[in-house]
Every structure is written in C-alpha cells, then in structure tokens.
Amino acid sequence: MAGGPWTWNELHAALDVRRHSPFLTDASTLCAARRGCSQHFACWEMKSSVQIPAHSADCSAEAPGDLRAAGNGWSVKCPLPIQSMPADDLLLTAFSIPGIWIVYAMAVMNHHVCPVENWTYNLTCSDDNSKQGTPKSCCTLEDVPLISKCGTYPPESCLFSLIGNVGAFMVVMICLLRYSQVIELSHSSWLNTVALISGCTNAAGLVMVGNFQVDYAKSLHYIGAGVAFPAGLLFVCLHCILTYHLAISALDYWVGHLRVSLTAVALISLVLSGVFFIHESFLLQHLAAICEWIFVLDILVFYGTFAYEFGSVSSDTLMAALQSSAARSCKSPGSSSTSTHLNCNPERIAMI
Numbered sequence: 580m581a582g583g584p585w586t587w588n589e590l591h592a593a594l595d596v597r598r599h600s601p602f603l604t605d606a607s608t609l610c611a612a613r614r615g616c617s618q619h620f621a622c623w624e625m626k627s628s629v630q631i632p633a634h635s636a637d638c639s640a641e642a643p644g645d646l647r648a649a650g651n652g653w654s655v656k657c658p659l660p661i662q663s664m665p666a667d668d669l670l671l672t673a674f675s676i677p678g679i680w681i682v683y684a685m686a687v688m689n690h691h692v693c694p695v696e697n698w699t700y701n702l703t704c705s706d707d708n709s710k711q712g713t714p715k716s717c718c719t720l721e722d723v724p725l726i727s728k729c730g731t732y733p734p735e736s737c738l739f740s741l742i743g744n745v746g747a748f749m750v751v752m753i754c755l756l757r758y759s760q761v762i763e764l765s766h767s768s769w770l771n772t773v774a775l776i777s778g779c780t781n782a783a784g785l786v787m788v789g790n791f792q793v794d795y796a797k798s799l800h801y802i803g804a805g806v807a808f809p810a811g812l813l814f815v816c817l818h819c820i821l822t823y824h825l826a827i828s829a830l831d832y833w834v835g836h837l838r839v840s841l842t843a844v845a846l847i848s849l850v851l852s853g854v855f856f857i858h859e860s861f862l863l864q865h866l867a868a869i870c871e872w873i874f875v876l877d878i879l880v881f882y883g884t885f886a887y888e889f890g891s892v893s894s895d896t897l898m899a900a901l902q903s904s905a906a907r908s909c910k911s912p913g914s915s916s917t918s919t920h921l922n923c924n925p926e927r928i929a930m931i
Contacts, residue, residue, distance in 0.1 A: 678746075695868065
C-alpha cells in the first residue's frame with residue numbers, strides 16, 4: 580500500500596470480497612487506497628452498469644493493469660470512508676506555546692522573575708517598590724527569566740505542571756502516530772525506532788521538569804531537563820532524515836528544508852544555552868534564558884509541522900505498526916512451525 584495502490588492479494592485479504600456477486604453479475608468495482616489520498620477510497624468503475632457509492636472519492640488515477648485484469652467476475656465492497664485522526668501536533672503547539680507565555684506573564688506580574696527585555700541586574704535589592712501587577716524595577720541573578728524559574732512559585736507553578744504533563748502526553752501520541760505512519764508509508768527501520776524512543780524519553784523528561792520545580796527539587800529538575808532537551812533534539816534530527824527518506828513531491832522536500840532549518844536553530848540555541856548557563860555573569864545568564872526560550876518554541880513549532888503528514892492519517896495507521904510487530908514476532912528465532920502457522924496467517928494479521 581505504501582508505494583501505490585493495493586495489490587489484488589492485499590485487497591482480497593483486507594476487504595469483503597465475494598465471488599460472482601448476485602448483485603453485480605456482469606461488472607466489478609475495485610476499490611484501492613492510494614498513497615497521497617489515503618483519507619478516501621478511490622473506486623474504479625470497470626463497467627458503466629456499476630453504480631459507484633456516493634462516499635467514494637476519485638483520486639485522479641486509473642486502475643492499474645493487474646487490478647483491471649483481476650477484476651473480471653469479482654466484486655469488492657467499498658468500505659466506509661476513512662476518518663482522519665485528531666491533529667495532536669497542532670494541539671500540542673496551540674496549547675503549549677500560549678501556555679508557557681501565560682506562565683511567563685504570571686511570573687513577571689507576581690514579581691517572581693524579571694521581564695525578558697530587562698538587561699540590568701544588581702547584586703542585591705532592597706524592598707522593591709513596584710506595584711503588584713507590574714514588572715519588578717530591581718532584579719538580581721535569582722530573577723533571570725529562565726523557563727524553569729517562571730514555573731517555580733504558585734500560582735504559575737500549577738499551570739506549568741499542567742502544561743508539562745499534558746504536553747508530555749501529546750508528545751507520546753505524536754511519536755506513536757508518526758512511528759506508525761512511517762511504517763505504513765515505508766518499512767520499519769532503526770531510525771524510526773530510535774526516533775520513537777527519543778520522543779518518549781523527551782516526554783518523560785518533560786514530566787520531571789514540570790512536576791519538580793527547580794527551587795524545591797533542583798537535582799530531579801535538572802535531570803529531567805538534561806533528559807528532555809537532548810532527547811527532543813535527537814527526535815527532530817532523526818525526523819529530518821526520515822522526511823527526506825519518505826519525500827516524493829516538491830512540497831515534501833520543502834517541508835524537509837523547513838525542518839532542517841528548525842533543527843539547526845534548535846541545535847545552536849541549545850548549545851549556546853548550555854554554554855551561557857554555566858557562567859555566573861548576569862549577561863550570560865540572561866542570554867541563556869533567551870536561548871532556552873528559543874529552543875523550546877522552536878521544538879514546538881517543529882512538532883506543529885507534522886500537521887502536513889497527519890492530514891492523511893487514517894484509522895488504519897496505528898494498525899500498520901501492530902501488524903509490523905506481529906510480523907516480527909512471527910519471525911522470531913526458536914518458534915515452532917505449528918505456532919508460526921497459527922500466528923502468522925496473513926488473514927489473521929489483517930484482521931487485528
């Protein structure tokens with residue numbers, strides 16, 4: 580299915596096929612899902628006497644010769660239209676980016692951090708005379724607007740934890756969906772598997788960052804950040820490679836170019852953030868905060884670019900990953916011929 584229309588054997592196993600249908604005695608309708616329009620089933624009318632169901636969609640392609648020949652005397656019932664899965668990638672981007680900016684705004688208004696446009700820091704500050712609801716007028720090194728600092732104190736810490744937990748769940752969903760889609764469009768590969776592992780590791784780190792505030796559980800918070808940031812960077816790097824590996828059209832390649840640009844920005848900002856953060860200089864600490872914000876926002880935008888591919892995700896996409904796992908388990912060494920026959924029957928796998 581990944582490289583084009585289904586073969587006749589795949590249609591025979593996946594759809595309700597009836598030999599010499601009493602309703603279609605002299606004609607056949609073949610349905611095949613084509614790559615690039617997998618939200619619909621394209622039905623080809625073999626003879627004019629066949630009524631094509633109203634829910635079918637033309638993918639502007641002719642039936643291949645093998646299906647045309649195999650269609651004589653057969654009828655294939657067109658299934659219901661495939662429903663697209665929710666765009667978890669856009670939900671993650673739309674939820675997380677405004678969410679962390681709200682956390683930042685709350686922290687600034689509550690005098691827990693200084694605004695990002697502030698570049699003047701003091702060694703110590705006397706009582707700040709700024710009114711509640713306005714930014715601080717005197718800032719120290721403790722007020723640098725790092726993302727972790729913004730989510731340290733209540734009430735913004737509550738929202739920060741919520742964003743971390745919900746965001747981690749959405750990341751896992753995106754990783755699983757993309758992993759299944761790559762298997763559906765291509766084949767299982769170690770790059771795809773490592774990308775899935777790195778994405779889930781990124782999610783685990785986000786949970787730690789969101790639930791262990793830096794001022795109260797510094798070690799656990801830094802461990803979470805040390806896991807989440809590199810794992811997120813590895814995830815986007817691997818998916819840049821996979822994007823080019825699966826690219827067909829010019830637009831696919833342009834999406835790949837965009838992702839490479841986002842990955843380059845993420846790499847540079849993460850490295851600079853780490854270099855600046857280990858210094859005690861006010862200026863370098865502030866630059867570290869800016870680089871950290873750039874990195875996080877850049878990664879969230881990268882996740883949003885999966886909306887391009889997820890527009891063609893169907894309810895069968897996750898099944899592709901399950902069938903691939905079932906096929907691999909069938910080939911595991913040491914299995915008996917009897918168990919292989921029972922568990923690796925193609926019809927059984929297709930009905931999972």
